[in-house]
Amino acid sequence: MIPKALMVQGTTSDAGKSTLVTALCRHYRRQGARVAPFKPQNMALNSAVTVDGGEIGRAQAVQAAACGLPAHSDMNPVLLKPTTDTRAQVIIHGRVLQNQSAGEYHDYKQVAKRAVLESWQRLTGQYQTVVVEGAGSPAEINLRSGDIANMGFAEAVNCPVILIADIDRGGVFAHIVGTLALLSASEQNRVIGFVINRFRGDIALLQAGLDWLEAETGKPVLAVLPYLHDLYLEAEDALSSRHALNEDGQPFTVVVPHLPGFSNHTDFDPLQLHPGVLVRFERRPDALRGADLIVLPGSKSVHRDLARLRQQGWEDFIRRHLRYGGKLLGICGGFQMLGQAIHDPLGLEGEAGSAAGLGLLDMETTLRAQKCLRRVDGVFAEQAVAVAGYEIHMGTSGGPALRRPLFTLDGIDDGAVSADGQIAGSYLHGLFDLPEACNALLAWAGYQQRRAVDFNAMREAGIDRIADSWAAHCDEAKLEKALARFYADCC
Structure with missing residues (x-):
């Protein structure tokens, strides 16, 4: 029946x-x-x-x-x-x-x-x-x-x-x-x-x-x-605790600040399932000796998370990481944090006003009431590697940094890459889901030893x-x- x-x-x-x-x-x-x-x-x-x-x-x-x-x-x-x-x-x-x-x-x-x-x-x-x-x-x-x-x-x-x-x-x-x-x-x-x-x-x-x-x-x-x-299976609202068994001896370490408004945790599932990658979600950087790649994740409360990022010492950790040649990636709210300022004139995330960003990309973001919701396909801006995912955000960003986009999504430039190639950001969630895209992003970050898993096939x-x-x-x-x-x- x-x-x-x-x-x-x-x-x-x-x-x-x-x-x-x-x-x-x-x-x-x-x-x-x-x-x-x-x-x-x-x-x-x-x-x-x-x-x-x-x-x-x-x-x-x-x-x-x-x-x-x-x-x-x-x-x-x-x-x-x-x-x-x-x-x-x-x-x-x-x-x-x-x-x-x-x-x-x-x-x-x-x-x-x-x-x-x-x-x-x-x-x-x-x-x-x-x-x-x-x-x-x-x-x-x-x-x-x-x-x-x-x-x-x-x-x-x-x-x-x-x-x-x-x-x-x-x-x-x-x-x-x-x-x-x-x-x-x-x-x-x-x-x-x-x-x-x-x-x-x-x-x-x-x-x-x-x-x-x-x-x-x-x-x-x-x-x-x-x-x-x-x-x-992708988690409903909890961080996945599954990691692949690392077979490379010394894993490529990805560090993700665990902030109060951390959203869309599933962005990191393909990295956690990668046999050569170790993902560490950390609330504070104190115990960390270093990282190969730092990823600022999506956030439901960008202003609050940016303040917490600074309170917990992450800004100093990130700047030291960059001085030693490390790579930094921002996703959605994390991408917005990389700019010069984040403006919230309507008080969408609390009291109306502006907050200084990390100042690592020459751009500013304004939060708007209309949420952007779209599923997209595209390629890396400078190479013919496919990428796909979705956008969920309430802000729009503008500035000279966007003249060097990370992706082209449905014919529209998205994200930014710094002139020295150390810093990148995008509004795209699911950017690691396709194996080719995951391989390309890890290669940009300095890892090329093993290929990514087929995330969709595993699901x-x-x-x-x-x-x-x-x-x-x-x-x-x-x-x-x-x-x-x-x-x-x-x-």
């Missing part, structure tokens, strides 16, 4: 919701279904540009790839991008609405819910099945009022729910039973079964617990999924691997019986 809709909710954050939704998308696609992913509300700084010129969470873009689809803004109609600990940029249907505090957004939820249901209706009208991802946990009592991310959404559209829990962190039975206990009777009935994720060891030793859980709750364990070592292999795991470990008979019971009771 291929359900019209199926939602995955987790007992905790990082229980494996995104991964399971990705696996189900590929699984149902293999069965010939027209399937699409959906996440009503997402909070993440890793985002992707959609085919309709919008912006959604990175996990939903990966899930779209699992379905064989281009990412579309309807797949994640509400995206929250934190700007501080208490405020976030609210994005509706792929477009920036405004910055709101947590309280303001709570009051706005009823309006956001309409946007969620509009996207849901469009997707269910186009696709045979839609696989939905919840957010956090449905048992967060303080967030239950006006919920549009978990059970509030499932109740509104009458969607069956699978509850997934991570056994690797311990307490899996308490997580599942405790979560159920905090749900209303109708929400409990909506849960059709459980998935236990990241299991290591002898399944026979777990069986007594599985039998108890089914007897205690009256609901089936649909699958026990094994811990998949060395699995690569496809990861998607296939989790779909294979689901097919091997899911009890299809239990799932079909649970779905049939749900539809008989609720429809």
